[in-house]
Every structure is written in structure tokens, then in C-alpha cells.
Amino acid sequence: MTETQPSVQRAATIYDVARAAGVSHATVTRLLKGYPGIRPETRDRVTEAIRELGYRPNLNARSLTTGRSHRIAALTHDITQVGPSKILEGANIAARDAGYFLDVITLDAHDPAAIRESIDLALQFDLAGVLALSSTDEVTHALETATFRVPHYLATGHDKLPTDSTPGVNGLLAVLRHLADLGHRDVVHIAGPPGWVGARNRTREYEAAVVELGLRSRGVIHGDWSARSGYEAIATLPEQLPATAFVAANDQTALGVILALNERGHRVPDDVSVTGVDDMPEAAYFSPPLTTLRLDFAAQGRDAVEQLLALVDGGAPPPLPARRPELIVRRSTGPVRPRE
The missing domain is CATH 3.40.50.2300 (Response regulator)
Known part of the structure; x- marks a missing residue:
């Protein structure tokens, strides 16, 4: 008896989207690039085909066509801690939604030489920018004194809680x-x-x-x-x-x-x-x-990506929104008990 090999589903291409929507692949390309002039009914058919087929643009191909990289290097550390891991998660989702791929490089927070080596390694790739997420003084100092050849944004601190001045x-x-x-x-x-x-x-x-x-x-x-x-x-x-x-x-x-x-x-x-x-x-x-x-650590990650992409596009980063913490009351607190 011959065993059948499991089939590997092929990723959808721009031609599959065009075929499903009943349009030319050039029309799909124009829509993905944001060109105006596409009829609403055509736009709806293409959008629905993209959703049904799970189509994802080929970022390498797009980079070759546009001459612009769609990769971001994210430098971070101590991702076993809740804050840094959640910030990174939010940054990854925001980058993906904006059409970028996030390359994560974990730094040795206590070794400045290793941090510089990691930065040099990241810059060997064709990058749109570098997102540096720092929570400690050691890492921040190493990143602030590093030389970047692409736009970069340094997000210091793993939270944005107000200080005693506010x-x-x-x-x-x-x-x-x-x-x-x-x-x-x-x-x-x-x-x-x-x-x-x-x-x-x-x-x-x-x-x-x-x-x-x-x-x-x-x-x-x-x-x-x-x-x-x-x-x-x-x-x-x-x-x-x-x-x-x-x-x-x-x-x-x-x-x-x-x-x-x-x-x-x-x-x-x-x-x-x-x-x-x-x-x-x-x-x-x-x-x-x-x-x-x-x-809201994930929102901090999204904010950081938004700041970086503004720099990548040659503009000024938008003002950072205030993120107010929320008190969650559960059962570990209760009325004070008079001491005997």
C-alpha cells in the first residue's frame, strides 16, 4: 500500500487574486500601491479576493520593484520580562500591519561590546530602519552612542508611567x-x-x-x-x-x-x-x-513603530499619546485590620 504524502498548500500570488476577482494583475498591483481611479466595485472584488485567499505581498519582490526595504530590525533585551515581551509583541503586529517585516535581535544587556556587535550585525542587512527598545541605563547608553546608517528610533524605558512631576x-x-x-x-x-x-x-x-x-x-x-x-x-x-x-x-x-x-x-x-x-x-x-x-504595553510597541515609520518616510514623529494606567481591583486587597 502506497502512503500518500500530505499536500503543501501553495501561498496565493497576485495572479491568483486577479483571477478570483476577475481583473488583470496590473489592476491588483495598482490597488496594492494605493493608486486612485479604481472603481469601487472593482476595489471591493479585489479586497474580498485578498481576504479569501489569505494573500500576503512578497516584501522581497516589493523591495526589488520599489528600491525600498520593508525590513525593520528590532533591538531589544530581557524579553522574559512581561513589559519588554508585550512591547515587542505590539511592535511586531504594528510593523506587519504597515507592510514591514520585523527582525528581532536580542541584546546582552550587560555587555556593551556585544550590543555593538549586534547592531553591526543588524546593519549588514538591507533595512528600512532600526527600532531600539531599551529598559535599562546600560542598554540605553550603548544605543545612544551607536552609529546607525538608517533611520532609527530609540524607545527608552519599558513603560511610560508619569513621574512625580505629573x-x-x-x-x-x-x-x-x-x-x-x-x-x-x-x-x-x-x-x-x-x-x-x-x-x-x-x-x-x-x-x-x-x-x-x-x-x-x-x-x-x-x-x-x-x-x-x-x-x-x-x-x-x-x-x-x-x-x-x-x-x-x-x-x-x-x-x-x-x-x-x-x-x-x-x-x-x-x-x-x-x-x-x-x-x-x-x-x-x-x-x-x-x-x-x-x-498597555502593546500600545507602547505600536507607538514606537509609528514613530520609526514617520522617520523612515522623512517626516517628523507624531506626538506620543498619553497612556493612562488602569487600576484593576481584585481580592488581594481588603480593609485594614486593627493590630492586636
Whole structure:
């Protein structure tokens, strides 16, 4: 008995689209290039054929025809972290929607020489531009001192949270106000690493909010974004906790905080409240589900691509829109319990 080999479906071509729409391939080409003068009914037939056939333009062929590359190099790092990975995901979708292919190059955030080598490697290709996504001081310095031969956009920081200079849109102000409304007065911040822009922003926001709301900060403990660092931060505290609420710099840190508190016999939220930042997909399934600050990282990635493509087209980047964080209240926060 002869086994039949599975057939491999051929990708649709511009000629397939033309045949399905009942037009010439030249008409399809004109429509894809945005030429005016195509009758609405013809445009509708071609658009429907493109959708049904799943046609995708051949970017290499387009580059040969137009003399313009449709590839973007995205330089990034620490993509195991929620912020950088979601920013990259948003950038990838935005580039694809604009007709560009995103080449992702992951940098060694602690090796400036390796960063320069990665940039040199990227520039060996025919690129429309370079999108540099940086979250740390080390990477930002390496990118700012690099030489690019194509348009490039440097997006510094993995979030765009306001600093203490704009307390009216301070994301952590909403978190601290929520805790204050529950009766909490003594709080501790489990911060991210100081070399990260986002960590410094969040610490400044926390400190500004404490002052504005008349709360008492019982300390800022720096971690490294990991659940382990949140767990270890609680281990440094005395048995009699100095605060009734812990404000973690991200959700993963909050996860470690909750476990450490539970192991020490403190119930969350009956005895102590815990909050995070990011609203990672798993946050709603923590035990208990985590109260957190939702950040639109994907929108930041889209914004970065829009900035770069404006430079590629020879124009000025548009103003960046304000991205306001959203407080998501779940069951890890509750009314303060009077101390015995």
C-alpha cells in the first residue's frame, strides 16, 4: 500500500487574486500601491479576493520593484520580562500591519561590546530602519552612542508611567489611594532594580503618592522583578510587620510577597494587602487574585513603530499619546485590620 504524502498548500500570488476577482494583475498591483481611479466595485472584488485567499505581498519582490526595504530590525533585551515581551509583541503586529517585516535581535544587556556587535550585525542587512527598545541605563547608553546608517528610533524605558512631576496621572497614586480608602496608613514598596527606568519611575510615583495621601512609607526594598526577590524581601522584615500593605513593583514580585506572607502566617487580604503592577495574564489567577495596575504595553510597541515609520518616510514623529494606567481591583486587597 502506497502512503500518500500530505499536500503543501501553495501561498496565493497576485495572479491568483486577479483571477478570483476577475481583473488583470496590473489592476491588483495598482490597488496594492494605493493608486486612485479604481472603481469601487472593482476595489471591493479585489479586497474580498485578498481576504479569501489569505494573500500576503512578497516584501522581497516589493523591495526589488520599489528600491525600498520593508525590513525593520528590532533591538531589544530581557524579553522574559512581561513589559519588554508585550512591547515587542505590539511592535511586531504594528510593523506587519504597515507592510514591514520585523527582525528581532536580542541584546546582552550587560555587555556593551556585544550590543555593538549586534547592531553591526543588524546593519549588514538591507533595512528600512532600526527600532531600539531599551529598559535599562546600560542598554540605553550603548544605543545612544551607536552609529546607525538608517533611520532609527530609540524607545527608552519599558513603560511610560508619569513621574512625580505629573502627580495627577500618577498610576501608583490610584493604587495607594485604593489602599488608603481601605484604611491602610503604613505601606512598604518592593521596588524593581534601580538601573531600570521603569523601576525608578514607579518608586518616584510611590513616594509622591505617599506624600500626597498623607501615608507613612515604612521602607523601599529593591528587587529584580522576580517572584524570588519579592519572597526574599519579606524575609528581611521583622516578625512584627512594619506595614499593613505591600506595593510591589510588578506582579511577579507580588507573587513572591504573597507566598512569603502566607508562610509567616499572615493571611492576604485578611491581615495584610498586596498589590502589583502590569496585570500579567496570570494575575487574575493568583491566590488570591491580584489587585494590580494594568499597563498597555502593546500600545507602547505600536507607538514606537509609528514613530520609526514617520522617520523612515522623512517626516517628523507624531506626538506620543498619553497612556493612562488602569487600576484593576481584585481580592488581594481588603480593609485594614486593627493590630492586636
